[in-house]
Amino acid sequence: MNGRAQAALARSxxxxxxxxxxxxxxxxxxxxxxxxxxxxxxxxxVRGALAVIGAGACSANEADGVPGAVAVELVHNYSLIHDDxxxxxxxxxxxxxxxARYGVGRAIVVGDALANLATELLxxxxxxxxxxxxxxxxxxxxxxxxxxxxxxxxxxxxxxGAEECLKMEEGKTGALLSCASAIGAVLAGGDDxxxxxxxxxxxxxxxxxxxxxxxxxxxxxxxxxxxPVGSDxxxxxxxxxxxxxxxxxxxxxxxxxxxxxxxxxVAEATRxxxxxxxxDEVMAIADRALAEALEAIGSVPLVDRYREDLVAIAHFVTxxxx
Amino acid sequence: MNGRAQAALARSxxxxxxxxxxxxxxxxxxxxxxxxxxxxxxxxxVRGALAVIGAGACSANEADGVPGAVAVELVHNYSLIHDDxxxxxxxxxxxxxxxARYGVGRAIVVGDALANLATELLxxxxxxxxxxxxxxxxxxxxxxxxxxxxxxxxxxxxxxGAEECLKMEEGKTGALLSCASAIGAVLAGGDDxxxxxxxxxxxxxxxxxxxxxxxxxxxxxxxxxxxPVGSDxxxxxxxxxxxxxxxxxxxxxxxxxxxxxxxxxVAEATRxxxxxxxxDEVMAIADRALAEALEAIGSVPLVDRYREDLVAIAHFVTxxxx
Numbered sequence: 001m002n003g004r005a006q007a008a009l010a011r012s013x014x015x016x017x018x019x020x021x022x023x024x025x026x027x028x029x030x031x032x033x034x035x036x037x038x039x040x041x042x043x044x045x046v047r048g049a050l051a052v053i054g055a056g057a058c059s060a061n062e063a064d065g066v067p068g069a070v071a072v073e074l075v076h077n078y079s080l081i082h083d084d085x086x087x088x089x090x091x092x093x094x095x096x097x098x099x100a101r102y103g104v105g106r107a108i109v110v111g112d113a114l115a116n117l118a119t120e121l122l123x124x125x126x127x128x129x130x131x132x133x134x135x136x137x138x139x140x141x142x143x144x145x146x147x148x149x150x151x152x153x154x155x156x157x158x159x160x161g162a163e164e165c166l167k168m169e170e171g172k173t174g175a176l177l178s179c180a181s182a183i184g185a186v187l188a189g190g191d192d193x194x195x196x197x198x199x200x201x202x203x204x205x206x207x208x209x210x211x212x213x214x215x216x217x218x219x220x221x222x223x224x225x226x227x228p229v230g231s232d233x234x235x236x237x238x239x240x241x242x243x244x245x246x247x248x249x250x251x252x253x254x255x256x257x258x259x260x261x262x263x264x265x266v267a268e269a270t271r272x273x274x275x276x277x278x279x280d281e282v283m284a285i286a287d288r289a290l291a292e293a294l295e296a297i298g299s300v301p302l303v304d305r306y307r308e309d310l311v312a313i314a315h316f317v318t319x320x321x322x
Numbered sequence: 323m324n325g326r327a328q329a330a331l332a333r334s335x336x337x338x339x340x341x342x343x344x345x346x347x348x349x350x351x352x353x354x355x356x357x358x359x360x361x362x363x364x365x366x367x368v369r370g371a372l373a374v375i376g377a378g379a380c381s382a383n384e385a386d387g388v389p390g391a392v393a394v395e396l397v398h399n400y401s402l403i404h405d406d407x408x409x410x411x412x413x414x415x416x417x418x419x420x421x422a423r424y425g426v427g428r429a430i431v432v433g434d435a436l437a438n439l440a441t442e443l444l445x446x447x448x449x450x451x452x453x454x455x456x457x458x459x460x461x462x463x464x465x466x467x468x469x470x471x472x473x474x475x476x477x478x479x480x481x482x483g484a485e486e487c488l489k490m491e492e493g494k495t496g497a498l499l500s501c502a503s504a505i506g507a508v509l510a511g512g513d514d515x516x517x518x519x520x521x522x523x524x525x526x527x528x529x530x531x532x533x534x535x536x537x538x539x540x541x542x543x544x545x546x547x548x549x550p551v552g553s554d555x556x557x558x559x560x561x562x563x564x565x566x567x568x569x570x571x572x573x574x575x576x577x578x579x580x581x582x583x584x585x586x587x588v589a590e591a592t593r594x595x596x597x598x599x600x601x602d603e604v605m606a607i608a609d610r611a612l613a614e615a616l617e618a619i620g621s622v623p624l625v626d627r628y629r630e631d632l633v634a635i636a637h638f639v640t641x642x643x644x
Contacts, residue, residue, distance in 0.1 A: 030471040082434060086427035105408035105474055108430060112404060112437065113467045119441050120460035123453065131448050134456070138442035145435045149352040152427055 005316035008309040012049035047180035054184025057306035065184030071118040078114035140179035147171020154238040165243040174206030197300040204293035211286035214239035230266035245278035327638035330631040334371035369502035376506025379628035387506030393440040394502040400436035462501035469493020476560040487565040496528030519622040526615035533608035536561035552588035567600035
């Protein structure tokens with residue numbers, strides 16, 4: 001991890017972590033315990049960090065972004081808890097997921113509680129800035145849910161176009177990162193152009209992050225990703241490299257993708273995907289999205305050291321050796 | 323059904339139904355289809371009706387309550403869709419539940435989408451009344467979720483006290499009915515005393531409804547309830563009659579409750595519960611709650627014909643022969 005991103009994440013975590021714990025502490029024990037089990041898994045807190053840095057970037061105190069940081073972290077974590085049920089994932093960061101530990105019913109209700117708490121907290125003190133933050137959050141959550149639904153719909157289909165795959169990832173990953181990047185500026189009273197630029201920054205960072213993630217899902221080192229070689233091919237996930245390869249490849253590729261069941265099949269399918277140039281194309285998409293993210297925040301007046309933090313975090317979340 | 327309640331529900335359904343459909347129509351097909359499948363099951367729309375009647379009762383147009391009606395119906399229906407997963411119920415109103423028809427994953431995401439949509443819609447036009455309505459909705463949803471969590475926690479316990487059982491039902495059933503009853507007045511700009519009185523009305527109606535429902539869960543006619551005789555005893559649900567009976571009964575009752583597995587066991591356990599006087603006690607609780615509901619709206623100035631609608635609906639939802 002680059003040192004600047006590490007320092008920014010540590011600083012924001014010290015601000016946001018206690019408030020997030022306090023928020024979850026309002027839930028009754030039946031829900032609090034599973035929620036804390038999940039939070040103790042130790043996410044990096046990127047979304048919360050973007051929110052407090054966004055406030056700082058608009059010449060406000062980082063602390064002004066904290067209610068937004070808590071809200072986006074609550075939404076992010078509710079979506080992870082529900083996603084783990086949907087994807088039948090029993091482990092996250094080498095610990096049992098909420099449903100695996102506490103049952104599907106409790107995991108559903110814990111997720112529902114965190115989702116509702118996010119908006120409830122913002123509206124408790126309904127200043128016009130906080131109301132606007134809640135508006136942004138619910139709109140972004142709707143886009144995130146829509147991306148999640150597209151992802152599920154793709155699983156029941158054959159080939160998926162690269163464009164629609166990108167659009168799905170914009171929703172599933174980009175929408176909440178966009179909200180996280182802009183919500184601090186909203187709470188700090190930043191002007192519309194700045195809020196918009198920060199939102200574009202977050203959206204593009206999300207696309208770059210997801211593109212890299214998709215490449216790692218096929219070509220990542222199991223020792224680094226913690227997933228088996230070619231895990232996305234084994235689960236027949238419709239990711240960006242697969243969508244691009246399918247648009248370029250022929251019947252041989254289709255048969256190889258359909259047939260993936262073992263490690264040997266994975267190697268063959270991976271070779272055929274790579275032969276279409278899809279891997280390079282996805283890395284080029286990631287590079288372009290990252291450049292667009294940096295360009296967006298280069299065009300508006302922001303406090304320099306916070307702009308540098310944003311740049312550092314953008315590079316950090318799109319690192320290829322994670 | 324009493325005629326006045328029937329007329330009020332039909333009138334509000336004509337106002338709220340199209341707007342609810344329009345709201346759900348914003349979702350993409352992957353989510354819209356299961357959501358409409360669920361809505362087409364034909365709930366009575368009591369919550370939506372309370373919201374529009376609440377607006378009318380404050381001398382506003384019933385239409386002023388519609389955004390609140392749509393929001394409470396969205397929250398109510400998301401909770402049903404998630405509850406059906408949690409309770410493993412494959413049918414609702416003689417049709418497959420969303421998870422049974424479309425899978426657990428889609429049912430989770432459809433519920434999430436409806437929940438978020440409720441607040442998103444209220445905040446799209448953030449007048450101070452709508453913001454206050456969104457505040458009330460998120461607070462009430464938190465209490466509803468808390469009641470749902472208590473209900474799940476009770477399943478893993480032995481005896482549950484009558485007081486904590488009542489508190490659970492206040493949350494699970496009362497909180498959203500309270501919100502539904504008050505939200506129309508909030509949107510109509512009613513004064514605080516009126517909003518509070520309508521909220522108490524809805525809460526007490528919820529308690530009366532749930533108490534009657536608990537009695538029907540043990541003593542209801544299968545032909546009317548659509549559930550087997552003593553269905554709550556067969557599933558070992560901790561309902562109010564059971565909680566009261568356990569506080570009064572002895573070891574014989576405990577053994578009988580634990581042993582319920584067949585229709586013959588149900589008859590024996592039912593007899594022992596009835597012998598404690600728990601059935602009469604729960605009906606007395608329902609009667610008291612209904613009287614308190616009517617008293618609450620008797621004490622504030624409301625447009626008479628809407629007050630009469632509220633009285634009719636309160637009687638309707640606590641009817642014993644449903």
